[in-house]
Structure formats: C-alpha cells, structure tokens
Amino acid sequence: MSKVTVIGAGNVGATVANVLAHRDFVNEVVLIDIKAEMAQGKALDSWQQAPIDYYSTKLTGTDNYALSANSDIIVITAGLPRKPGMTRDDLISTNAGIVNSVTKSCLQYSSNPIIIVVSNPLDVMTYASYKVSGLDEKRVIGMAGILDTARYRAFLASALQVSPKDIQAILMGGHGDSMVPLPRFTTVSGIPVTELIDSEQLNAIVERTKYGGGELVKLMGTSAWYAPGAAAAQMVEAILKDEKRIFPCCVKLNGQYGIKDVFVGVPVKLGRNGIEQIIELKLSDSEQALLNASASEVKSTMDVYDDLPSA
Numbered sequence: 001m002s003k004v005t006v007i008g009a010g011n012v013g014a015t016v017a018n019v020l021a022h023r024d025f026v027n028e029v030v031l032i033d034i035k036a037e038m039a040q041g042k043a044l045d046s047w048q049q050a051p052i053d054y055y056s057t058k059l060t061g062t063d064n065y066a067l068s069a070n071s072d073i074i075v076i077t078a079g080l081p082r083k084p085g086m087t088r089d090d091l092i093s094t095n096a097g098i099v100n101s102v103t104k105s106c107l108q109y110s111s112n113p114i115i116i117v118v119s120n121p122l123d124v125m126t127y128a129s130y131k132v133s134g135l136d137e138k139r140v141i142g143m144a145g146i147l148d149t150a151r152y153r154a155f156l157a158s159a160l161q162v163s164p165k166d167i168q169a170i171l172m173g174g175h176g177d178s179m180v181p182l183p184r185f186t187t188v189s190g191i192p193v194t195e196l197i198d199s200e201q202l203n204a205i206v207e208r209t210k211y212g213g214g215e216l217v218k219l220m221g222t223s224a225w226y227a228p229g230a231a232a233a234q235m236v237e238a239i240l241k242d243e244k245r246i247f248p249c250c251v252k253l254n255g256q257y258g259i260k261d262v263f264v265g266v267p268v269k270l271g272r273n274g275i276e277q278i279i280e281l282k283l284s285d286s287e288q289a290l291l292n293a294s295a296s297e298v299k300s301t302m303d304v305y306d307d308l309p310s311a
Contacts, residue, residue: 001027002240005068005110007102008078009033009061011222012118014042015229016075016236017059021046023237024055030071032102033078036063069109073239075232076129078102079119081223092124092304099125100132100310107133114139114239114274117250118232120223122175124301126250127263137252138275144175145248145265146231151212152181155205160196162188169193170248170281171209172265173294179265180290181206185281235270242272246279256280257288259295262302 004020006013009031017031033039043061050056060067068074079095082088099119106113115133117126117140126142133140148171157164166189173180183202186193193202208215216224238245249268253259256278257266269277283291 003028003030003071004073004075004236004240005030005032005071005106005113006075006077007032007106008076008119009035009039009042010077011225012229012232013075013077014046015225016077016118016232017043018046018049019230019233020236021050021055021057021059022053023233024057025237025241026057028058028060030068031059031061032063032065032068033061034063036061039063065105065109068106071106071110071113073114073116073236074103074106074110075116075118075236076102076125077118077229077232079125082120088121088301089304092121092301093308095119095121095125096128096305096308097310099128103129103132112139114141116232116235117142118228120175121301123250123263123265123298124305127252127302128305130252130263136274137254138273140252141235141268141270141275142175142250142263142265143228143232143235144250145171145267146234147228148175148179148209148212148265149248150227150231152186152205152209155208156186156188156193156197159201159205160188167193170267172248172267173291174264174298175250176213177210178294178297179210180287180294181209182281182283182287238270239272239274244269244271244276246270249275251275251278253278253295257283257291257295259292262295262299264291264295264298 039061043059047059119125122144130140153167169186267279
C-alpha cells in the first residue's frame with residue numbers, strides 16, 4: 001500500500017494529484033488545502049475521471065491533516081506567488097511561514113516520510129522544510145531541475161524538429177536565472193546536441209530556459225502548472241517504484257562540487273530511500289565557476305531565511 005499527500009490544491013497541487021492518479025501506481029492520494037471545499041472538489045473531479053481514464057487510485061480532498069496519516073511521500077506546493085511590490089525577502093518570509101506550518105502539520109501524522117518541495121523560492125523553501133522537519137537530508141528534496149530540463153528539452157525538440165522523448169539533458173544550480181546549463185551533457189539519441197545545432201541557437205535556448213517560468217507568467221498571468229505538476233509526480237514515481245532514476249534535484253550538498261551546507265540542484269539517483277546517491281560530475285573550470293556563483297546566490301536566500309524571527 002502506498003500513500004501520497006499533496007499540500008496545496010491550487011493548479012500545481014491538483015495537477016500532481018491528477019497525474020499520479022493517471023499513473024495508477026499509488027493506492028491513495030490525499031489533497032490538502034486550507035480551502036477544504038476546493039480540495040474536496042478537485043479530488044472528487046479526478047475520482048469521477050477514473051472510470052473514463054481507467055485508474056483506481058483513491059483521491060481524497062480535505063483540510064484535515066489527520067487524513068494524511070502514514071503517508072510515504074508528502075509533496076508541498078502550498079505558497080503564494082510573488083505579487084507586484086513584493087520583495088524577494090517578503091516572498092521568502094511569507095512562504096517560509098506556510099511551508100514550515102504545513103511541514104509540521106504533516107509530521108504530526110507521518111513519522112518518516114519523504115518530502116518533495118515545489119513551493120517557491122524553491123531552493124530556500126526546500127531548506128526551510130528540511131530544517132523544520134528534522135528529517136534526514138536524503139528525505140527532503142526540491143523539485144526544480146526536472147522542470148528546468150523539461151523546458152530545455154522541449155525547446156530543443158522544437159528547434160531540431162525531433163521528438164522530446166529522445167533528448168536527454170542536465171541543468172544544475174539554483175532554480176531560475178542562476179541555473180547552470182551543461183550543453184556538453186545534452187544528447188539526442190546519444191548524439192551530442194552540439195553536433196546538431198549551432199552555438200548561437202543553443203545559447204538562445206539556454207537563455208529562454210532560464211526565464212521559462214517568467215515567459216509563462218507573461219502569457220497566462222499566473223505560474224505554470226502542467227509541467228511542474230508532472231515533474232513532481234515523476235519524482236514520486238521514481239521513489240515509490242524504487243526506480244533508481246537519475247534526475248537533477250535540489251538537495252543539500254556536503255562538500256560535493258566543493259560546496260557545503262547549501263541546497264542546490266545537482267544530478268541525483270532517486271529510489272525508495274529518497275536520494276540514494278548524489279552524482280558528482282567532473283565540471284570544467286567555467287562550469288564550476290557558474291555553479292559556485294549559483295550556490296552563492298542560493299546561500300544568500302538561505303541567509304535571509306535564517307535571519308527571520310521565526311526561523
């Protein structure tokens with residue numbers, strides 16, 4: 001029996017729950033939101049979809065954390081989007097309060113779950129959940145790199161007019177404009193992408209990827225949800241099925257890449273115990289410099305969190 005609780009029944013959280021239900025490998029998904037009726041409604045809507053799309057995953061919507069008892073995995077999507085006039089520090093303070101609260105509430109009913117954090121600012125919210133949870137660092141993971149690489153691969157698929165299924169890639173670093181592209185690790189059915197596209201076009205795709213979230217906000221007036229929700233669900237699947245899949249995820253580094261006590265995106269092996277292995281690539285001097293700069297930027301946001309009165 002496997003059970004997943006998703007905190008936050010907004011667009012991202014509801015997508016996580018719906019994608020997991022469609023994959024049909026989880027026995028139960030609990031969708032929790034402060035707006036109980038919205039959580040109930042979205043869970044009921046997905047359950048009514050089950051006879052059509054042929055899955056048997058049970059879905060429950062609620063505002064009662066007791067119904068999350070004995071969850072294997074908790075996915076945290078709760079948090080507010082950044083609003084006009086709101087500083088980065090304001091967003092950290094607001095969302096840290098939310099993430100800390102929901103983490104504590106879940107752990108009253110689930111003793112040793114794996115936590116996947118999707119809330120923004122991603123890297124520092126993963127750190128916040130880790131600190132307040134007291135869980136082993138291998139069990140608190142941020143979802144960013146899977147989404148970033150998905151955007152990168154989708155843009156490449158369009159440019160090359162190939163299937164996105166055949167593109168593999170790694171991006172590292174923080175979630176956002178400080179992410180670290182690694183084009184030499186990008187392949188199309190094993191062919192280095194540099195053999196198929198010129199550097200100017202590739203650099204333009206990398207830049208578009210860095211601001212991929214902002215592009216969607218401009219188009220829709222709100223943050224993305226289909227791809228982020230699917231990315232979090234893919235992490236859940238890799239863990240519960242013990243697939244040992246290698247994905248870029250936000251994790252705590254303890255000296256890997258010369259970085260210590262910072263939550264940043266690197267390739268990891270995901271399995272039943274969460275982070276089974278942090279994979280340390282041999283970076284070039286320029287790649288390492290970019291990663292160091294990205295880690296420093298993330299560390300500055302972690303410092304903002306540590307200086308909060310409630311931290």
